[in-house]
Amino acid sequence: MSFYKNNQKELIDSINLFLNNILEINNLFESLIKEFFLKNYKGVEDLTIKISNLESECDKLRRSTERKIYKETLIPEQRGDVLGMLENLDKIPGQLQGNAHRINTEKPNIHEDLHDDFNSLVQNNSTCVKLLISGSKQFFIDPKKTIEDCLLVSKHESTGDKISTKLKNAIFNNNNLDLSQKMHLRYFVEIIDEVANLAEDVADRLIISSVKN
Amino acid sequence: MTYLILALVLGIIIGANDAVNVFGSAIGSKMLKFSLAIWFFIIFIILGAIINAQYPSAIYKNIIPSYFSLDRTVIILMPVIVATFVSIKLKISSSISQSLIFSIIGFATATGININYDIFERLIFIWILTPFISFLLVIILYFLINSCLNLLKLNIFYKDFVIRALLILFGCLAAFALGSNLTASIVGIFSPFLNSSIHINENLLFFLGSSCIGLGALFFSKKIIHNIGTKVSKINPVSALAILATQIVILLFFSSKLIIDYVNLKFGINLFAMPISASHVTLASILGIAAFKGFRETNIKNSLFIISSWIYLPVVVFIFSYYLSLTFR
Numbered sequence: 001m002s003f004y005k006n007n008q009k010e011l012i013d014s015i016n017l018f019l020n021n022i023l024e025i026n027n028l029f030e031s032l033i034k035e036f037f038l039k040n041y042k043g044v045e046d047l048t049i050k051i052s053n054l055e056s057e058c059d060k061l062r063r064s065t066e067r068k069i070y071k072e073t074l075i076p077e078q079r080g081d082v083l084g085m086l087e088n089l090d091k092i093p094g095q096l097q098g099n100a101h102r103i104n105t106e107k108p109n110i111h112e113d114l115h116d117d118f119n120s121l122v123q124n125n126s127t128c129v130k131l132l133i134s135g136s137k138q139f140f141i142d143p144k145k146t147i148e149d150c151l152l153v154s155k156h157e158s159t160g161d162k163i164s165t166k167l168k169n170a171i172f173n174n175n176n177l178d179l180s181q182k183m184h185l186r187y188f189v190e191i192i193d194e195v196a197n198l199a200e201d202v203a204d205r206l207i208i209s210s211v212k213n
Numbered sequence: 214m215t216y217l218i219l220a221l222v223l224g225i226i227i228g229a230n231d232a233v234n235v236f237g238s239a240i241g242s243k244m245l246k247f248s249l250a251i252w253f254f255i256i257f258i259i260l261g262a263i264i265n266a267q268y269p270s271a272i273y274k275n276i277i278p279s280y281f282s283l284d285r286t287v288i289i290l291m292p293v294i295v296a297t298f299v300s301i302k303l304k305i306s307s308s309i310s311q312s313l314i315f316s317i318i319g320f321a322t323a324t325g326i327n328i329n330y331d332i333f334e335r336l337i338f339i340w341i342l343t344p345f346i347s348f349l350l351v352i353i354l355y356f357l358i359n360s361c362l363n364l365l366k367l368n369i370f371y372k373d374f375v376i377r378a379l380l381i382l383f384g385c386l387a388a389f390a391l392g393s394n395l396t397a398s399i400v401g402i403f404s405p406f407l408n409s410s411i412h413i414n415e416n417l418l419f420f421l422g423s424s425c426i427g428l429g430a431l432f433f434s435k436k437i438i439h440n441i442g443t444k445v446s447k448i449n450p451v452s453a454l455a456i457l458a459t460q461i462v463i464l465l466f467f468s469s470k471l472i473i474d475y476v477n478l479k480f481g482i483n484l485f486a487m488p489i490s491a492s493h494v495t496l497a498s499i500l501g502i503a504a505f506k507g508f509r510e511t512n513i514k515n516s517l518f519i520i521s522s523w524i525y526l527p528v529v530v531f532i533f534s535y536y537l538s539l540t541f542r
Binding site for chain 2: 011073074075076077078082115133139140141142
């Protein structure tokens with residue numbers, strides 16, 4: 001029995017590590033944006049490498065956790081929900097890693113007037129991810145709390161949509177930028193905003209799973 | 214010698230038929246593996262038989278006060294074996310104790326042996342009552358177990374661990390309770406001949422009977438468990454716990470001398486230890502859980518098919534035994 005209990009503890013630890021890694025990637029991406037606006041490109045590159053390493057670790061953790069849940073036939077009732085949650089959550093570090101690489105490689109020319117809006121978009125998305133991770137942790141203990149957190153994710157995602165629309169308007173109404181620059185910046189607004197969309201997708205699924213359980 | 218072989222066959226059939234009642238829900242809900250559950254079943258069925266089977270076993274002695282020759286037990290056992298075998302083929306978990314009593318009554322009616330109708334009537338009354346009690350009790354137990362587990366606010370992985378541990382514990386207790394009931398069914402019919410025609414220690418007889426049940430469960434119950442475990446309604450792990458708890462309460466209540474003596478003393482009634490159908494208790498409990506959940510994911514057609522067998526199986530056994538007794542009178 002104690003062997004069995006150790007198995008459960010190992011699983012809880014690896015899921016917590018997976019979730020904490022996502023939080024860490026999210027924080028690193030926030031720092032990366034700050035460094036990018038400060039034009040500290042070396043810092044941006046270092047952070048991109050850190051994010052990539054953590055993202056790979058997340059992949060490994062997700063795979064080993066999924067394998068273990070199936071192999072040990074654990075939580076047969078919630079197994080599908082947990083696996084769905086882990087797989088969808090894993091898309092977020094993937095997106096953040098992709099964004100970091102794109103910023104590091106393409107170094108978009110973001111005008112200073114737009115810095116505040118870009119920052120608030122990143123902050124807002126970061127809040128979405130933080131709420132989602134909190135909700136995901138609660139899913140294993142208190143599904144009611146999960147629903148509360150996930151509803152807040154949706155609320156922040158809507159705020160993110162408003163910020164990104166405002167940003168796009170500002171970009172396309174700026175006569176100092178040529179069309180290629182405008183398209184490039186719009187692309188960055190969209191990929192940064194995509195994090196909140198992914199968070200919302202996971203939150204929606206989590207709400208359904210929590211209600212079911 | 215034929216009666217001993219038939220008793221052995223009956224034991225094996227009972228094992229195949231009744232293991233589902235103990236660990237069927239747990240295996241059906243994918244919480245326990247058959248290979249693990251079956252060993253717990255065997256150990257506790259033997260323990261239950263040795264410690265407790267003498268009490269419900271007495272009913273077979275008392276229902277026909279003036280008994281018959283040992284060779285005649287073949288006529289009683291044969292219809293029970295055939296009926297149980299057919300019900301297994303139909304994937305119905307039937308009540309062996311009821312089949313046995315009805316076979317005895319069929320035999321007694323055909324051969325003109327006196328029947329203790331007072332005991333028989335009380336048996337019928339309790340047999341009708343137990344599914345209803347199980348139906349209600351399982352809802353209360355489900356609510357209690359669920360509330361306790363929710364109150365603990367455990368991580369679902371720890372909750373999973375706790376439920377598995379409880380399923381094994383409850384399963385062992387249910388196997389213990391069932392051990393006395395089932396072994397009483399096989400051995401009870403021979404108890405009037407102990408020390409006269411059969412020179413064997415009663416406990417050894419209980420051990421042999423329960424070992425046959427264990428063998429039947431080990432070799433023939435896997436398919437039935439997987440078929441019946443989820444046939445009536447989808448069972449989740451907490452439901453499986455509540456179903457087992459209901460079985461323990463009902464089966465122990467009617468097989469434990471200690472509890473019966475206490476109830477008789479407390480309420481001034483005249484209850485006696487008797488074999489209860491674990492199959493009926495299990496199905497009624499599954500239906501109780503299904504009712505609690507608004508009959509979602511319940512196979513009503515299958516449930517009605519199994520419930521109808523509660524009526525026609527004893528009748529068929531009675532008729533079969535009656536005509537067999539007339540033929541070989």
